[in-house]
Amino acid sequence: MSEPPLQGPGAAGPVVVGLGSDLRGDDGAGPAAARLLRGLGVAALENDGDPAELIEAWTGAGTAVVIDAARSGEPPGTVRRYRHVPGSGGGPGPRSGSHALSLGDAVELGRALGRLPGELVVYTVEGERFGVGDGLSEPVRQAVGALARTIARDLRP
Amino acid sequence: MTHRTIRVGGLTRVEGEGGLLVRARGGRVAEVRLEIYEPPRFFEALLRGRSWTEAPDLTARVCGICPVAYQMSACQALESLCGVTVDGPLRDLRLLLYYGEWIESHALHIHLLHAPDFLGYPSGIAMAAGHRAEVERGLALKKAGNELVAAVGGRAVHPVNVRVGGFYRAPGRAELAPVAERLRHALDAALETVAWVSGFDFPDVEHDYRFLALRHPAEYAVLSGEVAVSDGPGLPVRRWPVEEWPGHVAEEQVPYSTALRARLDGRPGYLTGPLARYALNAGRLSPAAARAAAEAGLGPVCRNPYRTIVVRAVETVHACEEALRLLAAYTPPDPPALPVEPRAGVGHGASEAPRGTLYHRYRVDEAGLITEAAIVPPTAQNQARIEDDLRALVEPRLDLPAERLAALCEAAVRNHDPCISCSAHFLDLRVSHE
Numbered sequence: 001m002s003e004p005p006l007q008g009p010g011a012a013g014p015v016v017v018g019l020g021s022d023l024r025g026d027d028g029a030g031p032a033a034a035r036l037l038r039g040l041g042v043a044a045l046e047n048d049g050d051p052a053e054l055i056e057a058w059t060g061a062g063t064a065v066v067i068d069a070a071r072s073g074e075p076p077g078t079v080r081r082y083r084h085v086p087g088s089g090g091g092p093g094p095r096s097g098s099h100a101l102s103l104g105d106a107v108e109l110g111r112a113l114g115r116l117p118g119e120l121v122v123y124t125v126e127g128e129r130f131g132v133g134d135g136l137s138e139p140v141r142q143a144v145g146a147l148a149r150t151i152a153r154d155l156r157p
Numbered sequence: 158m159t160h161r162t163i164r165v166g167g168l169t170r171v172e173g174e175g176g177l178l179v180r181a182r183g184g185r186v187a188e189v190r191l192e193i194y195e196p197p198r199f200f201e202a203l204l205r206g207r208s209w210t211e212a213p214d215l216t217a218r219v220c221g222i223c224p225v226a227y228q229m230s231a232c233q234a235l236e237s238l239c240g241v242t243v244d245g246p247l248r249d250l251r252l253l254l255y256y257g258e259w260i261e262s263h264a265l266h267i268h269l270l271h272a273p274d275f276l277g278y279p280s281g282i283a284m285a286a287g288h289r290a291e292v293e294r295g296l297a298l299k300k301a302g303n304e305l306v307a308a309v310g311g312r313a314v315h316p317v318n319v320r321v322g323g324f325y326r327a328p329g330r331a332e333l334a335p336v337a338e339r340l341r342h343a344l345d346a347a348l349e350t351v352a353w354v355s356g357f358d359f360p361d362v363e364h365d366y367r368f369l370a371l372r373h374p375a376e377y378a379v380l381s382g383e384v385a386v387s388d389g390p391g392l393p394v395r396r397w398p399v400e401e402w403p404g405h406v407a408e409e410q411v412p413y414s415t416a417l418r419a420r421l422d423g424r425p426g427y428l429t430g431p432l433a434r435y436a437l438n439a440g441r442l443s444p445a446a447a448r449a450a451a452e453a454g455l456g457p458v459c460r461n462p463y464r465t466i467v468v469r470a471v472e473t474v475h476a477c478e479e480a481l482r483l484l485a486a487y488t489p490p491d492p493p494a495l496p497v498e499p500r501a502g503v504g505h506g507a508s509e510a511p512r513g514t515l516y517h518r519y520r521v522d523e524a525g526l527i528t529e530a531a532i533v534p535p536t537a538q539n540q541a542r543i544e545d546d547l548r549a550l551v552e553p554r555l556d557l558p559a560e561r562l563a564a565l566c567e568a569a570v571r572n573h574d575p576c577i578s579c580s581a582h583f584l585d586l587r588v589s590h591e
Binding site: 050052056109112 | 221265281282283285286289292293296299300303313314
């Protein structure tokens with residue numbers, strides 16, 4: 001993956017957030033990546049799904065990087081990168097139904113409130129298993145390790 | 158048209174998954190079903206064989222919105238079994254944690270889930286563009302609640318600092334100082350919220366609710382109290398200790414729901430939650446909350462389900478003001494927990510979750526293992542009453558277009574902020590005109 005450094009133009013430093021729950025198998029990809037990134041010297045946060053906290057974390061940031069698990073039918077461990085700049089159109093579609101709002105909801109709410117980062121980069125890691133206590137599957141564990149190194153390298157000034 | 162069926166296929170802005178079916182025949186509502194199809198979660202079964210000390214943390218996992226309620230009802234049930242009463246500064250610290258949860262939960266429901274119904278938006282996110290200041294205020298309130306729960310409970314969701322007997326660690330005064338500062342702003346925000354929601358246009362509806370809530374001699378009951386029941390206007394309030402719950406409240410299964418449903422003294426269709434708490438405890442509100450309730454025109458009892466949003470806002474004022482009072486007087490309790498020794502027997506505990514009374518019962522054996530557990534969440538208690546509300550709403554409006562009627566039904570359900578995840582332990586509306 002050869003991308004330009006993840007640094008917004010002249011704004012505060014990047015905010016990095018790993019989304020998900022360690023208790024739900026590969027849903028723990030985001031928090032696992034955040035922990036690896038901290039070990040690589042990147043101040044990364046963990047969030048277990050509270051969009052208000054997510055908006056709070058990225059408000060005022062030039063760049064926000066969010067790492068989340070995905071279940072789209074791709075092979076386990078597949079990493080996708082999405083880049084969102086305010087005004088560029090819709091983010092991930094909001095999900096109906098529950099108090100537990102999605103990343104897409106957080107993007108839409110942040111947009112409505114004028115509280116999106118200058119640039120939002122979302123990495124998704126395709127999961128294989130999401131059962132309680134499953135832990136990370138091997139393909140996801142490997143993908144998360146490689147992704148953390150890539151993000152750390154891209155964020156290096 | 159003599160027969161009609163209306164279906165809502167997935168309720169939105171509620172916690173969990175469920176549907177709604179209304180079947181009408183000859184211009185009358187023949188059947189209303191609140192269909193909870195979220196899979197059952199078997200919490201009561203998985204508690205069997207676990208240590209008595211594990212119940213607070215295991216049951217907290219029932220709900221991400223009200224884990225403190227589960228922890229408090231569980232702790233109190235087990236402490237009552239073991240003959241221990243947690244009082245004084247330790248109880249105050251528990252109340253402080255609980256107020257944080259009330260602020261979190263009420264702020265979210267008022268601003269992002271319920272207000273859009275009154276202002277004509279399909280979602281809180283859609284509402285945010287036109288009501289930015291109010292949504293920002295809601296998020297700030299929720300953040301104040303989150304910070305209070307995190308400071309006392311160790312983290313904002315599923316706190317980890319609660320144990321039978323008290324806490325693993327009591328936070329120092331300096332740790333709580335920034336929380337108090339944010340709560341002072343939150344109190345102002347909560348008062349503004351009462352003024353905002355009390356100006357909404359409320360349907361002119363009242364129901365003869367039977368109310369059930371805890372009642373405490375000195376407090377607007379949150380953490381503990383006797384069970385109080387008002388059977389209707391003009392009837393005396395009955396009270397009984399929490400230990401007598403099984404003799405009054407029975408749960409039953411209906412074929413179309415994975416949630417058990419409760420009957421009170423043999424009859425279904427009673428209400429727990431903000432309207433019940435307010436009707437049975439309004440005289441014990443904090444000074445600012447009492448003034449806000451009076452200015453909002455709530456009166457001593459409110460029977461209009463749509464105005465629960467006002468009661469929730471008043472309760473948020475109460476939670477902020479009381480939390481500030483407790484913080485001003487706070488000295489870390491030492492030790493942070495009372496010693497509790499397990500004892501064989503049965504213990505009962507109840508507290509007021511944001512959505513209503515939450516009852517727990519545990520049977521523990523000589524080895525300290527749980528052999529039987531019962532959890533009765535507010536939504537299981539309110540299901541039958543929500544169906545009654547829907548029946549009264551739908552029957553005079555059967556000629557409305559299906560989409561409009563479905564939207565009205567969803568809003569009527571949201572009045573009671575059902576937590577389906579707790580009870581299936583919610584909505585897809587189908588209205589059938591046959």
